[in-house]
Amino acid sequence: MAADRQKNTSQRVGEFVAPLSLATDLGEISPRRLALLMAIAEHGSISAAARHVGMTYKAAWDAVDAMNNLAGTVLVDVQHGGRGGGGARLSAEGSQVIRDLSRLQSLQSEFMARLKAEGDLGKSLAMMRRLSMKSSARNVLAGTVQSVHEGGVSTEVNLRLPGGDTLHAIVTRESAQELTLEPGREVQAIIKASWIILALASDNIRTSARNRLCGSVTRIVAGEVNAEVVLALAGGNTLAVIITRPSLDELALSEGTKVCALIKASHVILGVSS
Structure with missing residues (x-):
């Protein structure tokens, strides 16, 4: 099943929504799981990525399985076993998600810098965030x-x-x-x-x-x-x-x-x- 999902490397996974979670047709991938995805890309290991983001080893594996299922395509290719806790690499879709996420984070930083330059708009944004809470x-x-x-x-x-x-x-x-x-x-x-x-x-x-x-x-x-x-x-x-x-x-x-x-x-x- 994983192999079948990997065949279509150009499929649309989902849309990023503030605060940079990934909304897919099957559910939302949280910012914490996206941070794990970035750490896997950097470290090439589930265990090392888990330590980097402060997750337990089991929670990281569960998160990887959940992300693959929610995306409807494999984002992370994993290999069990070994003293290092198993290797991992991102698929083409997973790499594209990371590139999009990095660009969005950069745009977000530019946006917040412009807000700061414009004056005290941060308080207004904080107020609007409180008003939207249910x-x-x-x-x-x-x-x-x-x-x-x-x-x-x-x-x-x-x-x-x-x-x-x-x-x-x-x-x-x-x-x-x-x-x-x-x-x-x-x-x-x-x-x-x-x-x-x-x-x-x-x-x-x-x-x-x-x-x-x-x-x-x-x-x-x-x-x-x-x-x-x-x-x-x-x-x-x-x-x-x-x-x-x-x-x-x-x-x-x-x-x-x-x-x-x-x-x-x-x-x-x-x-x-x-």
Whole structure:
């Protein structure tokens, strides 16, 4: 079957799409796998290429098989066995993919250099990237990491939201390292509306929730069982909160009511742009 796929060396494999993944008819080849493809071209060995990109030997083999299957033609010719972990070389199609990728990377670098020369367009691009993010969570807030405190198992990440609000998040140590969370890093804080507890701003209650974001009610959508309450925070952000209908009636909420959103630090999910 591999030999049959190799016969047509001029077939169209797919189209590159930002951020330089390869979209084929059968699925997408990720940037990480494309990096492996480039490393194979450079080193001529699966094991050496895997070390170069930081993959395990098995993961590299699985990635090669997946790329060949997704492309519908052999991109990498592999040979099992031997102390070196097997040799590998790119097919004509695989070499063409690398040439196209290198050219696109060069064009991308030129484009980003022009953006920098034009002024502060990078912030606008970052904003558009955040706006295009899809999530089932109702609340996605942009923020900047202020400090990171690493523990044995968990890591506390403190964020500054636009307008000055502070948000605390607790993530696993592995997640913090994988996301490269450090001061100055831009992140998205994702908070499900049902995870937020509402309290009247006049209530001086003490809770274990690390985050207390206060503002005023701007909109209420009441249902028979639950109600959605939208808050405008002092810093300019908005939060949507789902509470029960009895809670809405008990708190006597209406537009303009001063309230505080109580959010556990462990209920804040962090995301970064790849």
